[in-house]
Amino acid sequence: MKKLNLIVIVFLSVMMGASCKKGVADANSAPEQQARPGATEEATWVTLLPTTSFNSYSTYWNNLYPWGSDHNGSARMRTQNIATSGGVLTMTAYPGTVSDKASIHYFSGTCYAKQQVTVSASWPKWRVSGEFQCPSVKGTWPAFWLNGANQWPPESDIMEFKGSATCWTNTYKNENGQWSSVGTSISGPANWHTYTAYLIRIGTTNNVSIEYWIDGTKVSTQTGQNFLNEPLNLIIDLQMEGSSGTPGPTGNTVMSARNVTIQRSATL
Numbered sequence: 001m002k003k004l005n006l007i008v009i010v011f012l013s014v015m016m017g018a019s020c021k022k023g024v025a026d027a028n029s030a031p032e033q034q035a036r037p038g039a040t041e042e043a044t045w046v047t048l049l050p051t052t053s054f055n056s057y058s059t060y061w062n063n064l065y066p067w068g069s070d071h072n073g074s075a076r077m078r079t080q081n082i083a084t085s086g087g088v089l090t091m092t093a094y095p096g097t098v099s100d101k102a103s104i105h106y107f108s109g110t111c112y113a114k115q116q117v118t119v120s121a122s123w124p125k126w127r128v129s130g131e132f133q134c135p136s137v138k139g140t141w142p143a144f145w146l147n148g149a150n151q152w153p154p155e156s157d158i159m160e161f162k163g164s165a166t167c168w169t170n171t172y173k174n175e176n177g178q179w180s181s182v183g184t185s186i187s188g189p190a191n192w193h194t195y196t197a198y199l200i201r202i203g204t205t206n207n208v209s210i211e212y213w214i215d216g217t218k219v220s221t222q223t224g225q226n227f228l229n230e231p232l233n234l235i236i237d238l239q240m241e242g243s244s245g246t247p248g249p250t251g252n253t254v255m256s257a258r259n260v261t262i263q264r265s266a267t268l
Contacts, residue, residue, distance in 0.1 A: 043125055048115045049234075049262035054084045061111045066149065066233050073141055073242030074105040081109035089260075091238040093140075093253040106248065110237035115262050116149055117199065117232040119208050123264045124201035128158060128234060129194060130260035136189040138163040139248025141239040142255045144195055146232040154227050156210055159195035161186075163244035167195070169212035171222040182212070182220035192258075200268060201228060234262060 053060035063079045065071055076098055083090045093108035117126050134142045144159040157170040166183040174180040186193060196213040208227035212220045238255040241248045 043127075043265040043267055045127065045263040045265050047261060047263050049113055049260065051259040051261045052087060053113075053260060054087050054089045054258065057084045057089075060114055062114060063109075063111050065110055065235065065237070066112055066147075070101070070104070071110075071237070071239060073239035073244075074103055074246075074248070075108035075238070075240040076101070076104045076106070077110045077237070078107050079109075081107055082111060087258055089236070089257040091236070091255045093238050093240050093249075093255075095248075095250060106240040108238045108240060108253075110235065110239075112236070113234040113260075113262065115234070117146055117234060117262060117264075118229065119199050119201055119227055120229055121201070123266060125265040125268055126199040127196065127263040127265075128199070128261070129196035130158075130236075131192050131194050131258050132159060133192055133254075133256040134159070134161050134189045135238075135249075135253050135255060136161050136163070136165045136186075137249060137253075138245045139241050140253055141242055141244035143235070143237055143239065144257075144260075145235050146197075147235055149231040149233045151230075154224055154230050154232065156197060156199070156224060156227075156232070158197040158212060159214075161189060161244070165189050167214060169197075169220050169222070171210055171224050173225045175207065175223045175225050177225065180220075180222040182222070184214055184219045186214070194259075199224070199227070234260075236260070 049060060064077050069077045075093055081092050091109035093106050096107040098104045119126055130144055140163060142161050146156040148154045153172050155172045160168040165186050167186045169182050171180045194215050198211040200209045202209050206226045206228040208224040210222050210224055211218055236257055
């Protein structure tokens with residue numbers, strides 16, 4: 001009887017230990033993954049860009065766009081319009097002009113991650129996420145997006161506000177060679193909200209399914225045509241005017257980011 005009791009105790013101890021370990025793994029998994037209905041297992045994520053990256057900004061981020069200081073819109077990007085403190089990135093835009101380009105009406109900030117996103121056969125699943133406080137008045141154009149490093153397209157806009165409280169999630173090119181765009185009304189864009197994209201290879205094709213999530217709720221699933229094996233730059237920018245309308249604000253405009261991360265998984 002003593003031997004039998006010992007066996008039972010050992011068995012129960014092993015089962016309890018396994019249960020505790022599973023609880024730890026679930027607690028550390030992505031909240032959006034936990035929210036997925038019918039999910040039977042969690043992806044094993046490898047973190048390439050930690051949520052603490054703004055504490056070591058120059059290690060993980062480059063200033064300006066990958067191609068320079070200007071893009072669609074009227075803001076000239078400069079390093080002095082970017083600041084980090086306490087794990088938070090802040091970009092500030094304000095009116096200004098330059099002699100070399102009459103269409104520039106503002107100075108502002110942008111940066112892109114040194115770590116790129118590349119969906120491949122070896123790494124078929126990626127997660128890109130961040131928390132943001134965004135302006136949403138006419139003439140403000142904040143965005144959190146992925147852009148082809150070698151060519152354009154591809155493009156995936158995880159978060160884009162264009163002068164209103166509607167957050168746009170966009171993909172180009174889609175399966176029809178066009179834009180896919182879905183707008184979601186956000187209550188208080190200037191408060192912290194979480195914007196996430198899952199990029200997942202579709203079967204053995206060159207296409208990628210992109211799930212867009214806001215605050216733990218999936219708002220859209222779109223298809224990226226020929227996204228496979230295309231390195232993508234992750235960009236954060238506070239652009240002005242352009243698609244967000246004119247005229248823009250006459251004073252300072254601020255956008256903040258924190259807990260930005262890039263993760264990948266070898267399993268779907």
